[in-house]
Amino acid sequence: MAIRYLKKHAALEDIVTVEDAETLLEWLKKQTKPAVNLSKCKHLHAAILQVLLVIRPQIVGEVPDPWIALALQSPAA
Amino acid sequence: MNQTELLDQFIQEARECLEQVGQRLLEVEKSPTDAELLNDLFRLVHTLKGNCGLFEFKPLERVVHAGEDLLDRVRNGTLAYNDHIADALLEAMDFTVQMVDEIEQTSQIDSQADGRSSAVAARLRTLLQNGGKLPGTPAPAQAAATAANIVACAAAPETTPAAVAPAWLATALSAELIKAHPNAVAWRYRPDAECFFKGEDPWLLAKQAPAILHLSIGSQSEWPSAAEIDCYQCMLELIGLSDAPVAYVNEHFRCMPEQLEVVELSLLAPAKPDAGTAAPQAPAKPPAHATMRKRALQLWDDQMALLARPGLATGTLSAVRMALRGLLMAIGDEPALRTAAELQTLPGTASAVAVVTWATLHRPVEHAEGDTTACAAMPTGSAADLDPVLNSPYPAYLGASGAAGTGGPDASRRNGAPANNEESGHQKVLKVGQEKIDRLMDLIGEMVVAKNALPYLAQRAETVFQQRELAREIKAQYAVINRIAEDMQHAIMQVRMMPVGTVFQRFGRLVRDLSKKLGKDVQLVIEGEETEADKNIIEALADPLIHILRNSLDHGIELPEIRRQLGKTPQGTIRVAARQESDRVVIEINDDGAGIDPQRIRNKAIERGLIPADKAGSLSDNDAVQLIFLPGFSTADTISDLSGRGVGMDVVRTAVERINGHCELSSTHGRGTRLRLSLPLSMAVTNVMIIEAGSRRFGVPMDMIVETVRVHHDDIHHFKQARTTVLRGRIVPLRSLHDLLALDDKPHLNEEGEHAVLVVRLGGENVGLLVDHFHGATDIILKPLEGVLAGLTGFAGTALMGDGSVLMVLNPKELV
Numbered sequence: 017m018a019i020r021y022l023k024k025h026a027a028l029e030d031i032v033t034v035e036d037a038e039t040l041l042e043w044l045k046k047q048t049k050p051a052v053n054l055s056k057c058k059h060l061h062a063a064i065l066q067v068l069l070v071i072r073p074q075i076v077g078e079v080p081d082p083w084i085a086l087a088l089q090s091p092a093a
Numbered sequence: 094m095n096q097t098e099l100l101d102q103f104i105q106e107a108r109e110c111l112e113q114v115g116q117r118l119l120e121v122e123k124s125p126t127d128a129e130l131l132n133d134l135f136r137l138v139h140t141l142k143g144n145c146g147l148f149e150f151k152p153l154e155r156v157v158h159a160g161e162d163l164l165d166r167v168r169n170g171t172l173a174y175n176d177h178i179a180d181a182l183l184e185a186m187d188f189t190v191q192m193v194d195e196i197e198q199t200s201q202i203d204s205q206a207d208g209r210s211s212a213v214a215a216r217l218r219t220l221l222q223n224g225g226k227l228p229g230t231p232a233p234a235q236a237a238a239t240a241a242n243i244v245a246c247a248a249a250p251e252t253t254p255a256a257v258a259p260a261w262l263a264t265a266l267s268a269e270l271i272k273a274h275p276n277a278v279a280w281r282y283r284p285d286a287e288c289f290f291k292g293e294d295p296w297l298l299a300k301q302a303p304a305i306l307h308l309s310i311g312s313q314s315e316w317p318s319a320a321e322i323d324c325y326q327c328m329l330e331l332i333g334l335s336d337a338p339v340a341y342v343n344e345h346f347r348c349m350p351e352q353l354e355v356v357e358l359s360l361l362a363p364a365k366p367d368a369g370t371a372a373p374q375a376p377a378k379p380p381a382h383a384t385m386r387k388r389a390l391q392l393w394d395d396q397m398a399l400l401a402r403p404g405l406a407t408g409t410l411s412a413v414r415m416a417l418r419g420l421l422m423a424i425g426d427e428p429a430l431r432t433a434a435e436l437q438t439l440p441g442t443a444s445a446v447a448v449v450t451w452a453t454l455h456r457p458v459e460h461a462e463g464d465t466t467a468c469a470a471m472p473t474g475s476a477a478d479l480d481p482v483l484n485s486p487y488p489a490y491l492g493a494s495g496a497a498g499t500g501g502p503d504a505s506r507r508n509g510a511p512a513n514n515e516e517s518g519h520q521k522v523l524k525v526g527q528e529k530i531d532r533l534m535d536l537i538g539e540m541v542v543a544k545n546a547l548p549y550l551a552q553r554a555e556t557v558f559q560q561r562e563l564a565r566e567i568k569a570q571y572a573v574i575n576r577i578a579e580d581m582q583h584a585i586m587q588v589r590m591m592p593v594g595t596v597f598q599r600f601g602r603l604v605r606d607l608s609k610k611l612g613k614d615v616q617l618v619i620e621g622e623e624t625e626a627d628k629n630i631i632e633a634l635a636d637p638l639i640h641i642l643r644n645s646l647d648h649g650i651e652l653p654e655i656r657r658q659l660g661k662t663p664q665g666t667i668r669v670a671a672r673q674e675s676d677r678v679v680i681e682i683n684d685d686g687a688g689i690d691p692q693r694i695r696n697k698a699i700e701r702g703l704i705p706a707d708k709a710g711s712l713s714d715n716d717a718v719q720l721i722f723l724p725g726f727s728t729a730d731t732i733s734d735l736s737g738r739g740v741g742m743d744v745v746r747t748a749v750e751r752i753n754g755h756c757e758l759s760s761t762h763g764r765g766t767r768l769r770l771s772l773p774l775s776m777a778v779t780n781v782m783i784i785e786a787g788s789r790r791f792g793v794p795m796d797m798i799v800e801t802v803r804v805h806h807d808d809i810h811h812f813k814q815a816r817t818t819v820l821r822g823r824i825v826p827l828r829s830l831h832d833l834l835a836l837d838d839k840p841h842l843n844e845e846g847e848h849a850v851l852v853v854r855l856g857g858e859n860v861g862l863l864v865d866h867f868h869g870a871t872d873i874i875l876k877p878l879e880g881v882l883a884g885l886t887g888f889a890g891t892a893l894m895g896d897g898s899v900l901m902v903l904n905p906k907e908l909v
Binding site: 034037038040041044045059060061062063065066067069070071083086087 | 284289293294295296297300308309310312316317319320322324325327328329
C-alpha cells in the first residue's frame with residue numbers, strides 16, 4: 017500500500033497508483049481538514065493528482081517532485 | 094498486478110512462440126499439405142495474437158492478425174500454400190521478432206514501426222485477396238500508399254496551427270516563458286475521459302515529454318464538487334512547453350494524436366510582434382561548444398555509472414579510462430587538457446574505485462563561463478550519488494535548462510537521497526537459472542535409479558553368495574539412502590514449485606478488458622491461488638486457461654439485459670478455484686452463464702462435418718457437450734478477435750493432456766459450465782506399477798490403475814471375441830495384454846486357476862487387462878521415446894531400472 021492513512025493526514029509514499037485513487041478520495045471526503053503528506057512520494061498517478069486538485073487538501077511537508085509541486089500550486093479552478 | 098512482470102512474461106512467451114513459428118514455417122514449406130503442421134502453426138500464431146491483445150501494441154497486433162487470417166485460409170484449404178505466402182509470412186515473422194526485441198529493450202514500440210507494420214500487414218492482406226499470388230503492381234505500391242498516408246497524418250498537426258495562438262497558450266504559459274523560449278513547442282494534451290481504464294497515466298506521459306520546460310495542469314471543464322467527482326474519469330488538461338523539435342513531441346504522444354494540440358512558438362512569432370523582437374536578443378540556442386560540453390559531461394557520468402555496477406568485466410576499466418581521456422580532449426579547454434594529462438599519470442593498475450574517486454574529483458565544471466545556474470550544483474560526492482541522477486526520469490533536460498525555474502534546484506536537491514535508502518533494503522532471494530535446477534532434477538533422477546540398484550544387490554548377496562548378514566546390512570543402508578534421496582527429491586521439487594497464482598494474475602486484466610469490450614458485466618473470483626505446482630505445469634497451463642476464460646466470457650456469460658430477463662443477477666461470475674487433491678492439482682473454472690446447448694453442439698458438429706448425423710443423434714447430452722473438444726469445432730458464426738476459429742477447446746485439451754492432466758467438462762444448459770482440470774503436481778517422477786506378461790516386464794502409470802484383482806477363469810464370460818467379467822456388480826470388459834502387444838504366449842493362470850487382472854480407468858470407463866504377474870510399484874524417470882520409436886503410441890516411454898534393465902512403460906489409452 018502506497019498510502020498510509022494517519023490520524024491527521026494521509027502519507028502518500030513511493031509510487032501511488034491508480035488503484036488507490038478511490039480510497040484516497042473517500043478518505044479525504046470524510047476529513048474535516050483534509051491533508052496529505054507527499055514528502056516521500058516519487059510519483060503520483062494522474063488520477064491521484066486529479067483527486068488532489070479537486071479536493072485541494074492541505075499539503076503537509078515539502079513536495080519532492082518539482083512538477084507535482086508546480087501542479088499543486090497552480091490556481092484552483 | 095504488476096505490469097512489468099506481465100510484460101516480461103509476454104516477451105518470454107512471444108519469443109517461444111516465434112521460435113516455434115519459425116520452425117513450423119520451415120517445416121510447412123517442406124510438406125505444405127500436412128494438416129497437423131498447419132494447425133499447429135495456426136494455433137501458435139493465434140496464441141501470439143491473443144497475447145498481443147493484452148497490451149497496446151497495435152503495430153504488432155496488426156501484423157500478427159494479418160498472418161493469422163492468411164494461415165486460417167491456408168489451413169481451411171481455401172488457399173494453397175506457395176512461396177509468396179511463405180516469404181510474406183517469414184518476413185512478417187522477422188518483423189515481429191524485431192518488434193518483440195524492441196519491446197523488451199524499451200517497453201514500447203517505436204512510432205516508425207507503425208508504417209512498416211502497415212506495410213507488412215498490407216502485403217499479407219494482398220496475398221489474402223489475390224488468392225496467394227502477388228499482383229502485377231506488387232504490394233510495395235500499396236504499402237507506399239499506406240506509408241504516405243501515415244506521413245500525412247503525422248504531418249498534419251505540424252502544419253495546421255499556423256499563426257494563430259490558441260487561447261489556452263496564454264492562460265497556461267506566462268508571456269515571459271514564451272518569450273524566453275521562442276523556438277520551443279507548446280502542446281496541450283487532453284486525455285480521454287476513459288484513459289485510466291486503459292492503463293494510461295497522462296501525468297507520467299506529460300512529465301516525460303521530451304525536453305520539457307514547463308508543465309501546467311488544469312481541467313478540461315469546471316472541476317466538479319468533491320461529492321460528485323468520479324475519480325476514474327480523467328478531466329485533466331495538461332499544457333507543456335518543450336524545447337524539442339515538433340516531431341519529437343508528436344512522437345512522444347503518438348498513441349493519442351487526437352488528444353494533442355501542438356503549437357510551434359516560432360511560427361507564432363509574426364503574430365506577436367513583441368515576442369518576435371525579443372527573440373533575437375534571447376540566448377535562444379546555446380552555442381555549439383556548450384552543448385558539446387553538456388553532452389560530454391553526461392557521458393562522463395555514464396562512465397561513472399558503468400564503473401559503479403557490480404561485476405565489472407576486465408577491460409571495462411581501461412575502456413572507461415580511454416573514454417574519459419577522449420572526453421577531456423573533446424572539451425578541449427585548458428583545465429580539461431590539464432586533467433587529461435593527469436589522467437595519464439594515474440597508474441595503469443588503479444582499481445575501479447580509484448578511478449571513480451579520481452573521476453568524481455576531476456569532473457569538469459558544468460559551464461566554462463562560470464554560469465551560476467542551479468545545475469552546477471550537481472552532487473559530486475560519490476559515484477553512488479550519480480546513479481540516481483542518471484536514472485531519474487528526466488535527467489539531462491532539467492539540469493541543462495536553467496529556465497526550468499522551480500524545477501531545477503528541487504531536482505538536484507532530491508537526487509542524492511533515494512539511493513542510500515534503496516541499498517539498505519536487502520532481499521535474501523537467490524535467482525537461479527532454470528537449467529541449473531533442471532540439472533539438479535536430472536541428477537536426483539539418476540540417484541533414484543542408482544539407489545534402486547541396492548535391493549538387487551542385497552538379493553544377490555543373499556541368494557548367490559549366501560551372505561544373509563551382508564544382505565541385511567545393505568538393506569539397512571538402502572533404507573537410509575532411500576530416505577535421503579526422497580527428501581532431496583522433495584526439496585528439489587519444492588524449488589520448482591510455483592503458486593498457480595502467477596498464471597491467474599493476468600486474468601484480472603483479461604476479464605476486465607474483454608467484458609468491457611463485449612458489454613458484459615463479469616466478476617472474476619479467484620480462489621486458492623497459493624496452491625503450488627511444478628513450474629513446467631504452471632507454465633503449460635497459461636494458454637489453456639486463457640482460452641477457457643475467453644470462451645466463458647464470449648460464449649458463457651450473457652449480456653446483462655438477457656441475464657436480468659432470465660432472473661439472474663446482471664453481473665456474471667467466473668470462478669477460478671485451484672486446490673490440491675492428494676498428488677494432483679485441480680483447477681476448476683465455473684461460470685454461471687448460458688451453459689452449453691447440447692442440441693446446438695450436435696447441429697454444429699454435423700454442419701462442420703466432424704461427426705455423422707446418425708451418430709450425433711445417439712449421443713447423450715453429456716457426450717454431446719464433449720464434442721467441443723474436437724479440433725476445428727466452433728459454434729460462433731462469425732470470427733471475432735476473441736474466439737470462433739475453432740481452435741479453443743481443442744488446444745486446451747491437447748495442452749492439458751501433454752502434461753499428463755485431464756479435463757472434464759460438465760454443463761447445464763441455461764445454468765452455467767464447469768470445467769475441471771486435474772494436473773499432476775510434478776512431471777519429473779512417475780509412479781508406475783510393474784507387471785509381467787509373456788515373461789517381459791512393463792510399467793503402467795499408477796494414476797491410471799484402479800485396482801489389481803485375481804479373477805477365476807470360470808468367472809470370465811466369453812461372447813464371441815469379447816471377454817467380460819463382473820466386478821462389484823459392474824461389467825468390466827477384459828483385454829489380454831498378450832493380444833494387444835502381439836506376444837506369443839497366452840495369459841498365465843496361477844495354481845488356483847486365476848487370472849491376474851489389472852483394472853485401468855480409460856476415459857471414465859474401467860477396463861481389465863489380463864497379465865501374468867504383478868510386481869511392486871516404483872518411481873521412475875520417464876523418458877519419452879525418440880527417433881524411429883517415437884511413432885509407437887502404445888508406449889508412453891521408457892525408464893532405466895535399478896538393475897540396469899530398460900522398462901517399457903505402456904500407454905493404455907492408446908493401446909486398448
